[in-house]
Amino acid sequence: MLFNVLKDGTDARLSLPTTDKGFLRAPGVVCSVSGGVSMTVLPRKLYAFYRDGFRSMVLGRTLWKLIALKLFIIFAVLKLFFFSNFLEKNFRTDSERSAHVLDNLTRTPAPP
Amino acid sequence: MGNEILSTVNWSRAQFALTAMYHWIFVPLTLGLSFLIAFFESIYVKTGDESWKKLTKFWMTLFGINFAIGVATGIIMEFQFGTNWSNYSWMVGDIFGAPLAVEGIFAFFLEATFFAVMFFGWQRASKGFHLFSTWMVAIGSNLSAVWILVANAWMQTPTAMAFNPDKARFEMQNFADIALSPNAVHKFTHTTSSAFLLASLFVMGISGLFMLQRRHLLMAQRSMVVAATLGLVASVFVAFNGDESAFHIAHRQPMKLAAMEGLYTGQDKAPIVAMGVINMSKKPGDDLPAFYQEVKVPGMLSLLANRDFNSYVPGINDLVYGNPARGIVGAQQRMVTGKIAVAELGRYKTAKLSGDAATAASALALFNQNKDDLGYGYLNTPEEAAPPVGLVFYAFHIMVGLGTLFPIIFLAVLFFAFKGTLDSQRWLWWVCFGCLFLGYVASQAGWVVAEVGRQPWAIQGLLPVGVATTNIAASSVQTTFFIFLALFTALLIAEIGIMVKQVKIGPEE
Numbered sequence: 001m002l003f004n005v006l007k008d009g010t011d012a013r014l015s016l017p018t019t020d021k022g023f024l025r026a027p028g029v030v031c032s033v034s035g036g037v038s039m040t041v042l043p044r045k046l047y048a049f050y051r052d053g054f055r056s057m058v059l060g061r062t063l064w065k066l067i068a069l070k071l072f073i074i075f076a077v078l079k080l081f082f083f084s085n086f087l088e089k090n091f092r093t094d095s096e097r098s099a100h101v102l103d104n105l106t107r108t109p110a111p112p
Numbered sequence: 113m114g115n116e117i118l119s120t121v122n123w124s125r126a127q128f129a130l131t132a133m134y135h136w137i138f139v140p141l142t143l144g145l146s147f148l149i150a151f152f153e154s155i156y157v158k159t160g161d162e163s164w165k166k167l168t169k170f171w172m173t174l175f176g177i178n179f180a181i182g183v184a185t186g187i188i189m190e191f192q193f194g195t196n197w198s199n200y201s202w203m204v205g206d207i208f209g210a211p212l213a214v215e216g217i218f219a220f221f222l223e224a225t226f227f228a229v230m231f232f233g234w235q236r237a238s239k240g241f242h243l244f245s246t247w248m249v250a251i252g253s254n255l256s257a258v259w260i261l262v263a264n265a266w267m268q269t270p271t272a273m274a275f276n277p278d279k280a281r282f283e284m285q286n287f288a289d290i291a292l293s294p295n296a297v298h299k300f301t302h303t304t305s306s307a308f309l310l311a312s313l314f315v316m317g318i319s320g321l322f323m324l325q326r327r328h329l330l331m332a333q334r335s336m337v338v339a340a341t342l343g344l345v346a347s348v349f350v351a352f353n354g355d356e357s358a359f360h361i362a363h364r365q366p367m368k369l370a371a372m373e374g375l376y377t378g379q380d381k382a383p384i385v386a387m388g389v390i391n392m393s394k395k396p397g398d399d400l401p402a403f404y405q406e407v408k409v410p411g412m413l414s415l416l417a418n419r420d421f422n423s424y425v426p427g428i429n430d431l432v433y434g435n436p437a438r439g440i441v442g443a444q445q446r447m448v449t450g451k452i453a454v455a456e457l458g459r460y461k462t463a464k465l466s467g468d469a470a471t472a473a474s475a476l477a478l479f480n481q482n483k484d485d486l487g488y489g490y491l492n493t494p495e496e497a498a499p500p501v502g503l504v505f506y507a508f509h510i511m512v513g514l515g516t517l518f519p520i521i522f523l524a525v526l527f528f529a530f531k532g533t534l535d536s537q538r539w540l541w542w543v544c545f546g547c548l549f550l551g552y553v554a555s556q557a558g559w560v561v562a563e564v565g566r567q568p569w570a571i572q573g574l575l576p577v578g579v580a581t582t583n584i585a586a587s588s589v590q591t592t593f594f595i596f597l598a599l600f601t602a603l604l605i606a607e608i609g610i611m612v613k614q615v616k617i618g619p620e621e
Binding site for chain 1: 173176177180181183184187188191192194195198199201202203228231232233236277278279280281454457458461579582583584588591592595599603606610614
């Protein structure tokens with residue numbers, strides 16, 4: 001996917017590095033010709049993109065707080081204290097687990 | 113002991129149903145609204161009209177709210193597999209593992225990347241790349257839904273697997289056959305097209321509210337027209353692939369179809385019940401009438417099920433007790449072969465443990481002869497093979513009834529928009545607002561048909577829910593049930609509150 005060339009960072013548009021003739025430069029190659037952009041700058045620009053985006057959020061901050069709270073409850077509370085994997089917790093090997101399930105499949109059936 | 117196990121099974125079912133229904137409040141709006149936003153933004157880019165950009169950003173905000181609240185509601189169900197449904201999760205691990213893993217990876221990388229550009233990139237990315245990102249979010253969201261639907265389709269119509277009696281697992285034989293099974297294709301197309309329909313109703317509903325409040329009139333009318341167009345197209349697809357689904361169900365899950373129509377006694381030229389009051393006391397094999405009142409359309413169920421107006425459609429009684437004259441093997445007969453399968457599986461297990469190879473070989477051979485009816489071996493009575501008929505019947509008819517109403521509403525909006533009088537149809541704005549909620553009712557009803565209709569099966573014909581659950585105390589399942597009830601209700605209230613606030617604010621001026 002082609003991007004527009006970033007000139008001076010104030011008009012912040014995502015870019016991939018190009019040569020002075022406008023061709024896309026292969027990853028890993030640092031362009032030292034004036035008018036192009038160094039590949040080593042790209043991760044910084046991506047970081048700045050996300051950083052500035054998160055900083056500019058208004059409603060998004062509330063939503064992210066809700067997401068963080070929800071994920072904490074789900075993974076740090078529910079998963080840890082209420083939803084342990086029964087077979088992982090009670091049996092050490094896959095052989096023991098399959099034996100347990102096979103026992104369940106071959107004993108007197110429970111009513112559905 | 114039996115009551116305790118039954119209680120665990122029922123609480124486990126209730127918990128899964130609760131979490132699935134809450135999850136399904138958020139998901140269809142994500143799937144459908146993402147495409148509507150992509151259409152809105154495409155119009156903005158095409159016309160260059162900044163008012164379309166404001167419109168797009170408004171709906172994108174609501175999309176973001178819904179997405180944020182809905183995030184991780186699905187992971188809860190995976191937790192339950194490991195805790196409440198350990199036998200089931202072990203047995204299907206080889207089948208489910210790949211699709212669910214792909215869903216998580218696909219969703220995370222694709223959506224997370226393009227989400228950021230969609231929300232953060234209005235000033236920082238070109239119009240073209242931003243639009244591309246919005247489309248990628250729409251496509252990515254819908255494609256990530258494929259995998260869980262593939263897994264669900266497999267439960268309903270298991271295929272392309274072999275049971276390994278040593279590992280007590282179903283092992284995948286062909287991924288493509290599972291991923292592209294007719295049921296998987298129907299499920300995906302029907303689910304996504306119904307999600308587009310719901311999102312269209314959502315947009316029309318809020319737009320109708322704006323019209324009633326005489327706010328953002330141009331934005332509301334524009335949104336209504338685009339949503340009604342997508343909704344109408346989606347309605348056609350919903351009807352088409354709904355019909356295909358029913359045809360498929362008739363052949364792979366005939367009991368579900370019979371329950372959907374309250375058909376206890378099979379017949380030629382079987383009628384569709386357009387509407388009716390079902391007798392909830394009726395059980396398979398008794399003489400009670402199936403309906404107190406009914407309005408039937410003769411022959412239509414035969415046409416739906418077999419593409420033949422005169423064909424025979426088996427009823428619940430046929431499928432429970434069998435009908436030799438029609439070549440129908442009922443649950444009663446299948447229980448005999450199923451119990452042989454269960455017994456031989458046990459004999460195989462014992463023989464393997466004691467090192468008796470000859471006995472193990474003969475037990476395995478007998479098991480393989482009867483394994484297709486393995487699940488029936490766990491039923492106590494043949495009547496247990498029938499799902500709760502009343503719930504399935506009403507859910508199906510609510511879904512179809514509303515699905516018939518919605519395209520009429522879409523057509524009405526487009527008709528008045530074409531005439532140029534949409535801004536004076538106050539009654540229609542109220543209807544649109546009301547249909548916002550009815551969309552959710554129809555959407556939930558569909559899943560009730562799918563999941564209650566397959567009872568008692570966790571895996572159709574192979575594993576009933578009573579054997580699929582973990583041997584844990586019912587009290588622990590009850591506890592987590594009420595925790596989920598409180599958590600998800602709080603999330604839902606939060607979402608509604610944030611959405612209402614954002615709707616009150618409206619699009620940026």
